[in-house]
Amino acid sequence: MMAGLVLDGLLALLVLAVAAWTIGVCQTFAATVGFTVYGLLLAVVWMRLAAPDAALTEAAIGALTGVLLLRAAIQLAPSEAGLNRLRPALKLRLLAGTLAFAITATLAAVVFHLPEPAPTLVPQVTAQQASTGLGNAVTAVLLAFRAIDTLLEAVVLIFALVAVWSLAPDAAWGGIPGAQIKGGSGDVRAYLSRLLPPVGIVIAFYIFWVGADFPGGKFQAGTLLAAMGLLATMAGLIQPPPVASRGLRWALVLGTLVFLALGLAGMPLAGAFLAYPEGWAKPLILLIEAASMLSIGVTLGLLVIGYPAGQAEQ
Amino acid sequence: MTTSGGPLLVAALLLPLAAMLAAFVLGRAQAPRVVACALPVGLLLALAILADLLCSGEALVYLLGAWQPPLGIALRADGLSAAMLLTTTVVLGVVAWFAWGDFAQPANAPEARQPLMFWVLLPAVWLALNTVFLANDLFTLYVALELLTFAAVPLVCLEGRPETLRAALRYLLFALLGSVLYLLGAVLLYGVYGTLDIAQLSTRVHPGVATWAAAVLMTVGLLAKTALFPLHLWLPPAHAGAPAAASAMLSALVVKGSFFLVIRLWLDVLPGEMMLEAGQWLAGLGAAAILVGNLVALRQRRLKLLIAYSTVAQIGYLFLMFPLAAGLVGMGLSDAPAVTGGLLQAVSHATAKAAMFMAAGLIYSTLGHDRIEDLQGVAQQLPMTVLAFALGGVALVGLPPSGGFMAKWLLLSAALTTGQWWWAAVMVIGGLMTASYVFSVVVRTIVAVDPEKMPKMAVPRYREASVLALAIFSFLLGCVALLPFEVVQVGRLGSVLP
C-alpha cells in the first residue's frame, strides 16, 4: 500500500515536472517533444487509476497530437523566432500566476470536500449491462447507455475535418489534402523516427488490451488505423484521395450513417431511438464499431494531414 | 418518461444532422438544395413542438435508448427550448434565402470551396444549436458546445483573408478555454451528485464548496463563449470580418447557444439562493457590457464593426434578468416577467441583429465599402435595406411595438418591482446610446446625392426582401405579449412560485 503510494507520488511529480517544462522551456519545438513524453506518462497514470480504456485512448491520441504539434513546430519555427525572444511582462506573469494559483487552490480544496462515500453509477451499470450482452462496462456506456454522446462525437470529428478543409485556399480546393507538408525526404525520415516509437507502444497496448477484454475500442483501433495510414503517407507509400472525391466523403460519414440507421431501426423494433432489440445488442454494436472504426481512422488521419494546399488536380 | 411528443425532439436533431451529412457528401449544386428542403421541414417541426408544449402544458421528454437517467440521457424541451428552436429555424431560413445567390456554385465548373462550406456549415450550426436547446445532460451539452464552436469558427474565416484567420484563431482559443472550464465544472457536479441529468440535478444541488466552484467555472467558461464583457475582445473582429450571411448567424444565434446554457445552469441546475448572490455579479458585468459596448460602437467608423460592438452591448442586456428573477422569487412572486424579458431580448436581438448584418452586407456589396461617413445616397439605391436596418435599430433601442420594447419593458418593470432601480437606469442610458448611433447611420443614408454619382451595382430584389422580412418580424415581435399564454413558463424545472 505504502509502496504504491510512493510510486504514484513519484509518477505524479514526474508528470508535473514534464508539464511545467513544456510550459516554461524557451523553444517551441522542445516543448512539443516534452508534450509527447507527457502523453505517454499520462497513459501510465490512467493505468494506475484502473482505466485501461482511457489509458489506451490517451496513448493513441497523444501520439497523434504529438505528430500534429511537432510538425507544426517545425513549420512555424522561422516565423515564431521573433515571438520566442519576446519575454512576457512581469505584470502579466504575476497576474497569470495569481489566477493559476487561485484555480489550483480551489480545485485542491474541492478534492478534499468531495462527499464520502463517493456517488457512483456502478450498481446501475452492472444491473443493466447484462441486457446489452457486452463484457466491457465502458463499451456499454459508450454504445448503449450514452450512445447519443458517441454518435455526436463522431459528428464532432466530421465537423472538425470540414472546418480544417474549409481553410484550403480557393485554388487548392478539390485537391489532395496535406500538400502543405514542406521539406525533403530528410524531414520525412525525421518525422518517422519520432513517430515510430509511440506507434509501437500503441500497438503493444492494443494487443494487450484485445487479449484482456472484448469487445469495444473503436477509437483505439481507429487511431491505430490512422497512425498506420499517416506513416505510409509520410513515407510516400500512399497518397490520400482528393477532397473532392465522393468516395472519400462517403467513407468519412459511413460510421455515422450506420449508427444513425441502426438507431432509427430501434424506434420500431425496440421502442426507442438508439435502443437495441432484445438479444441483438451485441452484434449490432459490433457492426457500428466496425463501420465507425473505418470512418474514425480516416477522419483522424486526415485531421493530422490537414487541408489541401497545393494546386488542385485538373 | 418519454412523452407523446418526444419523437419530435429526435426528429429535431436528426433533420439538421441528415441535412449536414447530405450537403457534405453530395456537394456541388446539391448542397444548397438539401438545406433549402430541410429548413421548411424544420420550421414545421419547431411549430409542432411548440404546439404540443402548449396543448399538454408540460415539457416534452424523450429517453434515448429508453434508458432512464442518470445512466441514460434524456432530451427535454420546455418553453425556453421551443422558443429558441423556432427562432433558430426562422433566422437560418432567412439567412439561407439571403445567401442563395451569394453562395451559388459556379455552373459547369469544379466544386468551389466557399459555397460548399457555407451550405455545410449552415446545417452544422443548426444541429449544434438544436442539441444545445434539447439535450438535458451536462456532458452531452459539452459535446454540443464543441459542435457549435467547430461550425462557427470556419464561418469567421470563410473568405480566407489573414485578418479573418487571426480573428478565427483568437475566437477558437477563447471558445476552447470556455468549453474546457465548463466541462471541469460539470465533472465536479458529477463527483458530488453522481448525475449529469439537469432534471435530477435541479432537485439535488445545494450550495457548498464544490457546487460553488463548479458554478463559477461553468459560468466563466460560458461567458467567454458568449463574449460578455470583459471576455468580449474576440467578438468584434470575428463577427465583423465574416461574410454578411455568416456574421448574421454568428451574432444572432451562435452566442445565444452558450447564453442559453447560462440560463439552464442558473435557473434550472443551481438553487435559487445561489442566484440571489451571483445575480448581481452577472448583471454587473452585463451593465458594463451595455455601457462599454455602446460607447465603443459610437466611435466606430465602419458599419459592420459598429454592428458587432452593438452585439457586445446587447449581450449585456441578457444578463440583467438574473438578479431580477432572483429578486422576484425572493419577494414570493413569479419570476416570469424577468425570464420572459430575458428570453424575448435574446429572440429580438437574434432577429434584429441578423437583419442588420445582412443589410450592412448589401450596403457593402453595393458601395464596395462600409465607411459610415460615406453612406450618403444609400437610401435612394437600397430603400428596403435602409428600412430594414432602421427597423432592426428600433428593436435594439427598444421602441414599441418591437420585441426589444417588450423585453426591456418587462425587465424595467421587474427592476422597479424589486427595487433594483440601478439596472433600470443602465437600460435607459443604454437605450439612448443605441438610439444615437442607429440614428446617425440612418440619417447619413437618407442624404440625397446625385444619382449619377452612385455606383451602379444592382442588388437582387429578393435579397433586400429577405432582410426586410426579418426586420419586420423583429419589429412586430412585441405583439407576442398579446398572446394569451406564457410560453417560457411551460415545463420549467425547479421551484416556480405562483
Place this chain on the structure above:
Amino acid sequence: MTSITLFGLCAAVLIGLGVYGLIVNPQPLRKILAFNLIGSGVFLFFGMIARRGAASGLGGDPVPQALVITGIVVAFSATALAVALLLRLDAAGGPSGLDDAVDGES
C-alpha cells in the same frame, strides 16, 4: 492521503499550469499546447472521480471513464483545427502573434 487524492491534486496543478501557459506564452502554438495541458488535467479529474466510484468488482465508475474517452477525442479534434488555422495563417503571410490585431481593428 491516498493515491486517488494524489492524482486529484496532480490534476489541479496541471490545470493551473495550463492556465498560466495559456495566458503567458505569446506563441499561439504554445497556447494550443497549454490548452491541451488544461484538457488533460480536466480528464484526470474525471479519472479521479471515476476511481473514487469503484465498487463491486469494477476498478472505477465506467460512466466518467467513458466520458474521458469521448473528451480526449474531442480535444484532439480541437487541437487539429487550431493547428490547421495557425498553419494557414502562417502560409497567408500574417504575423503569427495574436495581439497586434486587437489594436489594429478596434
